[in-house]
Amino acid sequence: MEALETDPSVAWWDVTWNPVRGCSRTSTGCNHCFAARYAERWRGVAGHPYERGFDPRPVPEKLDEPFRWASSKKVLVASISDLFHEDLPDEFVRRVLEVMRLASWHHFFVLTKRPDRMHRLVRRHYGDEPLGNVWLGVSAEDRKHARSRITKLNGTPAVHRFLCLEPLIADPGELDLRAVDWVVLGGESGPGARTLEPEWARSVRQQCRAARVPFFFKQWGGARHGASGRELDGKTHDRLPALRQRAVPSREERLRRREVFADAIGTETRQR
């Protein structure tokens, strides 16, 4: 993941950071991926960022962007892709994880439909010392995928975990929320949108209440994006996770960390 098409008024993040572009479908939740539709429109248009359509690829020039943001931000990582797509080189994903470590004044939210690869690469890079400023999440569209992806997420070393049920296209059933710190739920938007049934949303809300997990209801979705609103039983549900304030280092220190990162990349490149 994670192609999140969103009305800016319900975006729960401050900025998006896209050091990778493109993806490919991995389960039924991807069938109407808006990012795929958008990117493929530009295939073959020389000079456009999506000149290569939705083919997954690293975007090295975006790597150091978080070092330039001088205030602490909620950063949604790879909002139109999946950082753990199998075609993205391990080495590049490792660099993205390293930026999140060094730019410690931000809160990074990483959402995937490929939790096996996330598990492997996060474990290899951070070891058994997960970072307090990194939220790892899985998205799931139905019971089968919720079950398997949450299990893998729970087994991945992380300080914070979250679950995104968007687009939810079937009853997700009973969710194991014991290690989950936040749940986002939403319906599908755009042409051919599949229906989100109110009972599924109520069931998830109830499970979140019982497990004391904050619940964010993003939208009903529908063929006309945003037309069906975002109230569930007459009210909005906008709970966000409580985030600990992150200390912002001095400008000199931020520049130093950026240089450390650039030097590390330069050394790796020279060693090849």
Ligand code: SF4
């Ligand atoms: S994983 Fe996310 S970005 Fe990739 S195809 Fe599926 S919905 Fe689109």
